[in-house]
Amino acid sequence: MSSSLEKNMLILRSSDGEEFIVPEVVAVMSKAIKNMVEDECASNTIPVPNVDANILAMVIEFCKKHDESEAEAASDLKTFDSEFVNRGQEALYDLITAANFRDVKELLDALCQNVAEMIKGKSVHHIRIQFLGYQLFEILTSNFIWNIWCDRDFD
Amino acid sequence: MASSSTPQRRRLTLTSAEKVAADDNLLKQIFIRLPPKPLFSFKTVSERWFNLISDPYVVGDWIPPNSPSSFYFRRYSSPFSPDIEFNHISVNGIVNSSVPVSLNLFDEPDGVKILQSCNGLLLISSSWPSADSVHTRYYVLNATTKKYSMIPRPNNGDNRNFLVSMNLAFDPAISLHYKVVAFRSRKWNSPNFRIAIYYSETQTWVFSEKSFTLSENIVVDNGVFLNGKIHWPRCYSKESTCYDVNRDEFLPLPMPSCLKKVPVFFGECGGHLRLIECYKRCGRRFDVLELENDYSEWVVKYRVDLQMGVSAFPEMIRPCPGRFPTYGVDVLCFLGSEVGGDLCLMLYIPFKVICYNFKDRSFRKVCDLKLLPADVGNIQFCRFLAIYPCMETIFDV
Numbered sequence: 001m002s003s004s005l006e007k008n009m010l011i012l013r014s015s016d017g018e019e020f021i022v023p024e025v026v027a028v029m030s031k032a033i034k035n036m037v038e039d040e041c042a043s044n045t046i047p048v049p050n051v052d053a054n055i056l057a058m059v060i061e062f063c064k065k066h067d068e069s070e071a072e073a074a075s076d077l078k079t080f081d082s083e084f085v086n087r088g089q090e091a092l093y094d095l096i097t098a099a100n101f102r103d104v105k106e107l108l109d110a111l112c113q114n115v116a117e118m119i120k121g122k123s124v125h126h127i128r129i130q131f132l133g134y135q136l137f138e139i140l141t142s143n144f145i146w147n148i149w150c151d152r153d154f155d
Numbered sequence: 156m157a158s159s160s161t162p163q164r165r166r167l168t169l170t171s172a173e174k175v176a177a178d179d180n181l182l183k184q185i186f187i188r189l190p191p192k193p194l195f196s197f198k199t200v201s202e203r204w205f206n207l208i209s210d211p212y213v214v215g216d217w218i219p220p221n222s223p224s225s226f227y228f229r230r231y232s233s234p235f236s237p238d239i240e241f242n243h244i245s246v247n248g249i250v251n252s253s254v255p256v257s258l259n260l261f262d263e264p265d266g267v268k269i270l271q272s273c274n275g276l277l278l279i280s281s282s283w284p285s286a287d288s289v290h291t292r293y294y295v296l297n298a299t300t301k302k303y304s305m306i307p308r309p310n311n312g313d314n315r316n317f318l319v320s321m322n323l324a325f326d327p328a329i330s331l332h333y334k335v336v337a338f339r340s341r342k343w344n345s346p347n348f349r350i351a352i353y354y355s356e357t358q359t360w361v362f363s364e365k366s367f368t369l370s371e372n373i374v375v376d377n378g379v380f381l382n383g384k385i386h387w388p389r390c391y392s393k394e395s396t397c398y399d400v401n402r403d404e405f406l407p408l409p410m411p412s413c414l415k416k417v418p419v420f421f422g423e424c425g426g427h428l429r430l431i432e433c434y435k436r437c438g439r440r441f442d443v444l445e446l447e448n449d450y451s452e453w454v455v456k457y458r459v460d461l462q463m464g465v466s467a468f469p470e471m472i473r474p475c476p477g478r479f480p481t482y483g484v485d486v487l488c489f490l491g492s493e494v495g496g497d498l499c500l501m502l503y504i505p506f507k508v509i510c511y512n513f514k515d516r517s518f519r520k521v522c523d524l525k526l527l528p529a530d531v532g533n534i535q536f537c538r539f540l541a542i543y544p545c546m547e548t549i550f551d552v
Contacts, residue, residue, distance in 0.1 A: 078494075093171030100181055108184065115175075116188035127200050131176035134169055144202035 010037070011045040012060070018053035019045070022060055029063040031103035051098045055091070058084075059098055062107050085114040182207055187217045191299045191549045214549060219275065219327050222425065222492035223544035225250055226501065227269055227277075227298075230530040230541075239268050239282050243545075246490055246499060246510055248522040260301055261294060271323050273380045275299070275548030276333060278323040286343060287318040295323065295333060295355070299547045306335050309351040309360040315339035319348050320375040322385050324400045329383075331550055332356040336385060336400060338367075338375060346371050350403065355552070363403050369396065377540055381423045388421040388430070411444055411453045422544065424489045425498075429456065437461065437484045443500075457513060459500065464511065464518030471504050485534045488544045503534060 010027045012020045028034035033046060048056055062084055069077050085092065092111065099108040119127060132139055139145060175181050186194060186208055194217075198205045207213065225245035231238065241258060243250040258279065261267050265283035270293075272278075279294040280287075289308070296303040310316070317340050325333035335353040337360075340346075350363045369375065373395060378385035386408055389395035395408045410418075416432035423429070428446040430453060443457040461482050465471050473483045484502050490510070491497035499510040501521065508521040526534075533541045 075494075075496075090171045093175045096175050096181060097171070100178065112181070112184040113188050115185050119185075120190055120193040122193075124196060124199050127197060130172050132173065132201060134173055139201045142202060144205065145199075148199050 012056060013045055013047045014051055014053040014056040015049050016052050020056060020060055026060065026063045026067045029066065029104055033102065050101055055094050055098050058095060059104060059107065063104065066106055081110045085110050179207060183213055186213050191547045194549060217549055219548050220546045221494060223490050223546045225545050226488050227543040227545055228541065229269065231527055239266060241269065242524065244508055244522060246521060260303065269543045270321055271377050272543035272545050273323040273325045274327060275546045275550065276323060276325050276552060277543065278321060289316060293321055295552045297548060297550060297552050298545060300549065302552055304552045306353055309337050309339060311362045315341055315349055317341065317343055322378045324380050324385065327550060334400060365403060367405060379421065379423050379428065381428060386428060388418045390417045409450065409452060419486045420488065422488060425493050429489065431486055437482050437486065439482060459511060463516060467518050468504055468509060488542050490544065
């Protein structure tokens with residue numbers, strides 16, 4: 001496959017083995033990949049562990065759009081961003097992990113902004129269940145919560 | 156997700172959201188984008204969240220809103236009373252539901268008044284007597300956190316004890332510390348003054364030796380702080396002035412050239428100075444002007460046509476027998492921003508606050524507001540002393 005690869009193209013391989021051919025300029029929007037390319041420790045195929053094909057495809061879509069749209073109006077890009085990040089909970093948080101792991105700053109910023117918009121109206125209890133559900137019991141029985149309870153009304 | 160609330164059976168695999176929340180760095184990236192109120196309330200989520208939100212990194216990197224989301228509107232508490240109160244209004248209506256707020260955080264028997272709003276902080280003074288005296292006290296307030304600091308009166312023994320003007324200079328993009336710029340003169344209403352600057356970082360006044368005299372018809376109240384300069388409008392003149400805080404000097408500020416109109420709005424919007432001028436009252440159409448970055452001239456940014464709102468709000472029009480109808484509309488301020496796509500102009504029509512949305516050119520009711528005649532007079536004749544746009548911030552004073 002790499003023999004037929006055009007110049008300035010890279011192959012990204014997801015954790016579940018799917019391969020994506022992307023222009024180098026798009027791939028290096030991930031700082032992690034950029035460092036690998038610059039250090040020349042990357043062969044034509046770059047493994048992207050921890051990121052499955054589904055999520056990797058989304059990240060590539062985002063980077064392609066941002067690469068193409070330098071000439072486009074900033075407001076168009078903003079519209080694209082807000083539509084792009086507006087997706088199901090699982091995908092949203094998986095994308096954050098991927099963007100953080102691959103160091104794609106613009107994507108991470110847009111995603112974190114979206115999470116902030118989503119949670120700003122939520123109750124503290126809802127937040128605990130959503131983000132700390134696995135340790136809910138420990139939190140609710142902690143001295144910290146006991147102190148808050150004693151100090152003032154518990155919401 | 157429902158099973159997650161059963162504490163006894165602790166899962167081994169985390170959900171995607173839990174994985175994100177397990178990473179301190181990612182949580183901080185989310186925290187710095189939250190508005191102040193949820194940010195502070197989420198301190199009670201857990202001890203770890205409390206510590207992360209209290210981290211200086213979060214305050215230092217917190218992204219302030221880029222536009223005001225509400226405004227304070229000064230009004231009299233009752234007819235024939237000099238007591239001042241404020242309505243706090245956002246695009247969604249009156250904030251805090253209740254009747255006017257008197258900002259009664261302060262231990263001031265006669266209440267306080269807002270002098271200026273600057274990037275989320277308010278400059279406040281005791282409200283009686285109305286002009287400055289040696290007993291007047293000044294405060295800087297963060298209206299979101301309700302925290303405030305008293306600013307001591309500047310005094311270096313040179314008998315310039317009268318404060319012609321007090322101004323707040325705060326730009327969180329440059330520094331999290333604010334400055335208060337005082338114009339000090341020897342007697343009331345004197346156009347000749349010297350400047351002293353209070354630095355919140357050191358809590359000290361620094362006195363300038365330069366002496367300035369300004370034209371008497373520039374009202375140096377409620378200045379607009381932008382790009383390190385404080386700007387004031389001037390009626391019926393081609394030139395006003397602004398004060399460069401860092402260079403300690405006054406610079407010319409052009410005014411739009413029509414000498415027959417008066418500014419009905421003068422303020423910052425989207426990082427630019429904006430101005431709306433009208434003949435006494437707004438006509439059917441008016442322009443929103445924006446000052447070029449090099450301060451060379453004012454250009455038309457938007458044109459507003461009030462006729463488009465008449466079908467929804469017929470009370471906008473005041474019939475004039477035998478003449479064209481006039482529009483009973485008073486400009487209050489801009490809220491929101493172009494970047495966020497929610498830029499709107501707040502307007503007062505009899506007994507209502509409405510907003511005009513620039514994106515879809517629609518008019519919408521915000522809230523009922525029954526103003527006293529004296530309040531309406533305030534908007535029309537000293538509107539710069541009546542309306543204070545405000546944004547929410549977490550910054551300390």
